[in-house]
Every structure is written in structure tokens, then in C-alpha cells.
Amino acid sequence: MPCEHYTSYGRKTALQLSVIIGLILTIIMLISFFYARSRDIARGYSILDLFNVKSAFNFLTTTLMLYFLFLFQFWVIRNHTPKRRKVWIILVGSVTMIFFLSPFFANMQWWMFKEHFPLNAYLIIHFVKDLIVLLIAMLFTALIFIWNQNQKNFLENQRLSMMGLQNRYDALKNQIDPHFLFNSLNTLNGLIGYDDDKAHEYLDQLSSVFRYTMQNKQIIQLKDELSFVESYTLLMKIRYNDSLQVECSPDEKYLEYYILPFGLQILIENAIKHNIISNKYPLKITVETTESETICVRNTVRLKPHRVESGIGLANLNERYQLLFNKEVVVNQDDDYFTVEIPLIKDIEKYNQKFGNEQ
Numbered sequence: 147m148p149c150e151h152y153t154s155y156g157r158k159t160a161l162q163l164s165v166i167i168g169l170i171l172t173i174i175m176l177i178s179f180f181y182a183r184s185r186d187i188a189r190g191y192s193i194l195d196l197f198n199v200k201s202a203f204n205f206l207t208t209t210l211m212l213y214f215l216f217l218f219q220f221w222v223i224r225n226h227t228p229k230r231r232k233v234w235i236i237l238v239g240s241v242t243m244i245f246f247l248s249p250f251f252a253n254m255q256w257w258m259f260k261e262h263f264p265l266n267a268y269l270i271i272h273f274v275k276d277l278i279v280l281l282i283a284m285l286f287t288a289l290i291f292i293w294n295q296n297q298k299n300f301l302e303n304q305r306l307s308m309m310g311l312q313n314r315y316d317a318l319k320n321q322i323d324p325h326f327l328f329n330s331l332n333t334l335n336g337l338i339g340y341d342d343d344k345a346h347e348y349l350d351q352l353s354s355v356f357r358y359t360m361q362n363k364q365i366i367q368l369k370d371e372l373s374f375v376e377s378y379t380l381l382m383k384i385r386y387n388d389s390l391q392v393e394c395s396p397d398e399k400y401l402e403y404y405i406l407p408f409g410l411q412i413l414i415e416n417a418i419k420h421n422i423i424s425n426k427y428p429l430k431i432t433v434e435t436t437e438s439e440t441i442c443v444r445n446t447v448r449l450k451p452h453r454v455e456s457g458i459g460l461a462n463l464n465e466r467y468q469l470l471f472n473k474e475v476v477v478n479q480d481d482d483y484f485t486v487e488i489p490l491i492k493d494i495e496k497y498n499q500k501f502g503n504e505q
Contacts, residue, residue: 153290155224160216163286168209171279207251211276214247215240215283223291236287240280248276348384351377361407365470365494368441369401375410375433382418389423394433396441403439403490406466410443412459413486417445440476440487447484460486 153159222235338345354377372394379392392414414431423429431445464475473489 153294155220155290157217159290160213160220163216164209164212167212167282167286168205171208171282172205208279211247211251211279212283214243215280216287218243219283219287223287236284240284244273244276244280248273251276348381351380355381358407363407365404365491366407367401368396368403368405368490371405371407371410372396372401372433374407375414378411379414379431382414386418386423386429389425389428390418390431391428392431392433396433396435400435400439400441400490403492404494405441405488405490406463406470409463409488410441412463413443413445413488416459417443417484420449421445422448422450435490436487438487439490439492441490442485442487444483444485447479447482463488 218239219236222232222239225232354374358374358377375394379390379394383390383392410433414433417429417431421429427448429446429448431443433441433443435441460475460477467473467475467489471489471491475489476487478485
């Protein structure tokens with residue numbers, strides 16, 4: 147995982163930027179004054195003449211103005227407000243600060259320039275200068291925000307990529323687990339010669355399961371995930387017979403929606419792993435869509451006496467939904483049922499960047 151290189155929205159950053167930018171602006175101003183005055187050969191100006199109380203005071207007021215602007219803009223960014231609202235608050239608030247602070251600082255400095263400018267003229271000059279300072283502060287704030295967002299997106303993409311690889315690896319590992327292979331081949335062996343048609347069907351579904359685990363997509367349509375789940379549950383139902391009952395009844399209007407691969411399979415696998423499955427206590431699993439654009443997996447609860455160690459599949463799934471779509475996998479449990487709702491994604495165009503346009 148790459149290191150995080152964020153620029154903080156704190157006082158230290160505001161102070162550092164204010165001093166650096168204030169120093170640069172003051173140097174530019176001094177060079178301009180020196181060039182203008184150096185043409186007056188008769189007065190014999192040197193560059194050292196410009197480093198005086200006036201230039202020091204100008205640097206101080208410019209730095210203070212920048213510091214207050216950065217503090218305000220950083221404060222707005224830290225608040226959890228929509229991006230468009232942030233822009234308007236920063237713009238209106240910063241301009242308001244200029245209207246109040248610029249005359250205050252101008253009056254503080256005017257006594258040093260009163261032999262050159264009347265007060266009203268100096269107020270206007272100082273206000274224009276502060277507007278330029280405002281534009282510079284907003285530019286640097288925007289650059290910091292864009293840098294941090296790019297870093298955040300980069301790190302999230304790296305994290306999602308690693309999680310996607312881990313998810314595919316875990317799914318593949320689970321399917322080629324020696325116990326899974328042994329049980330699958332043992333079941334297949336029992337069908338051969340006893341029910342050849344069913345043996346062929348079992349082999350076809352087993353091939354479909356392995357083929358799906360090899361796919362390299364980070365998001366998939368619900369109909370494809372359901373097709374995989376059908377193959378997986380058929381293998382499980384042949385093993386457990388009528389002790390495992392899986393009912394899948396999605397609304398057709400959601401079949402073109404998108405879902406993260408292996409999400410449903412993880413929930414069905416967890417239900418089988420943690421609960422008793424017998425003729426006396428059959429495990430019932432239902433998979434159905436809801437009007438709130440989710441797909442719900444519900445299973446009866448009769449936990450095994452010796453608790454099986456829980457994996458990270460469900461937590462991993464929830465974390466991926468939060469990172470990708472800012473949505474949560476909802477889990478509810480009572481004495482009779484364990485229910486999980488997975489969000490369905492209708493429009494994935496705005497998420498293409500996170501998937502690297504790989505659909």
C-alpha cells in the first residue's frame with residue numbers, strides 16, 4: 147500500500163503558505179519599485195534602500211491577510227458540505243473578509259504613504275491588492291484540494307485493486323479448497339452410473355463455478371451474478387439434498403443493475419458454513435430484490451454448536467461498497483433469521499474511474 151501524501155488543512159499549512167506567498171509578493175513588489183526608482187539616476191537609489199519599515203510592514207499585513215483567508219477556506223473544506231456549497235461559501239466568505247479587513251490594514255499602513263497618496267486613493271489601491279491576494283489564496287487552496295482529492299482517489303483505487311485481487315483469490319481458493327474438491331468429486335463419482343444425466347449437469351455447473359472465479363471484472367450485472375449463484379447452489383443442493391432450500395426470486399427490472407462479484411455467493415457460503423443443515427433442521431435461504439434497489443439474502447438461523455471461525459468476506463464486501471459507492475451493506479439478525487441487504491447500482495458511469503473503465 148502506498149504512503150499517504152496529504153497536505154493538511156491546518157494552521158501550520160496556512161502559516162507556511164502565507165509566509166512563503168507573502169515573501170514572494172513582497173520581493174516582486176520591491177523589485178518593481180527598485181526598477182522604477184533606479185531610472186531616477188539623480189537620486190542614486192540602491193536596492194538596500196527598499197528594505198525598510200514600509201516593506202517589512204507590507205510583508206506583515208500581506209501575510210496576515212493570506213493567513214486569515216487560508217484559515218477560513220481550510221475550515222470550510224473540513225466541514226462535510228457538498229462541493230458546490232463549499233465553493234460558494236469560500237467565495238462569498240472570502241470576499242466579505244476582504245471588505246472588512248482591507249480597509250483596516252490600509253488605514254494601518256496609510257501613515258507611511260500619506261505623502262504619496264490621499265487616503266481614498268490608497269484605500270482603493272490596497273483593496274485591489276487584497277483582491278489579488280484573495281485570488282492567489284483561492285488558487286492555492288484549490289490546488290491543495292485537487293492534490294488531496296487525487297491522492298485520495300489514487301489510494302482508494304490502489305486499495306480497491308488489492309481488495310479485488312484478494313476477493314478473487316479468496317473465491318478461487320474456496321472453490322479449489324481440498325475439501326471442496328473432495329466433496330465435489332465424491333458427489334460426482336456417486337452420480338456417475340447412478341444418474342448420468344445429473345452427473346453431466348453437475349459437471350457443467352462445476353465448470354461454470356470455476357469459470358466465473360477466473361473472471362477479472364470488478365463489477366458485474368446482477369443477472370450474471372445470479373447465474374453464478376445458481377450454479378453454486380446447485381452443487382450445494384446436490385450435496386445436501388432437500389436439507390438445503392434456496393429460493394431466488396428477483397424482480398426482472400433489476401437484472402440489468404450492477405453488483406460486486408461474489409457478493410451473493412459469500413452470503414450463501416456463510417449461511418452454509420455457520421448453520422446446521424439436516425433433514426430435521428433444513429437451511430432455508432431466500433434471495434430477492436427490494437423496492438429500495440437492494441438485493442436481500444435471508445437465511446434461517448440454527449447455529450452449529452461449535453462456532454466456525456468467521457471470515458472477512460462480509461466485512462470486505464461492506465468496505466468495498468463504502469469505498470466505491472459510498473453505500474453500506476445492511477445486516478440484521480434476530481433469533482430466527484439472518485438478513486443481509488446488498489445495494490444494487492443502476493448507473494455506474496460516474497464510477498468508471500474507480501474501475502479503470504473496466505466493465
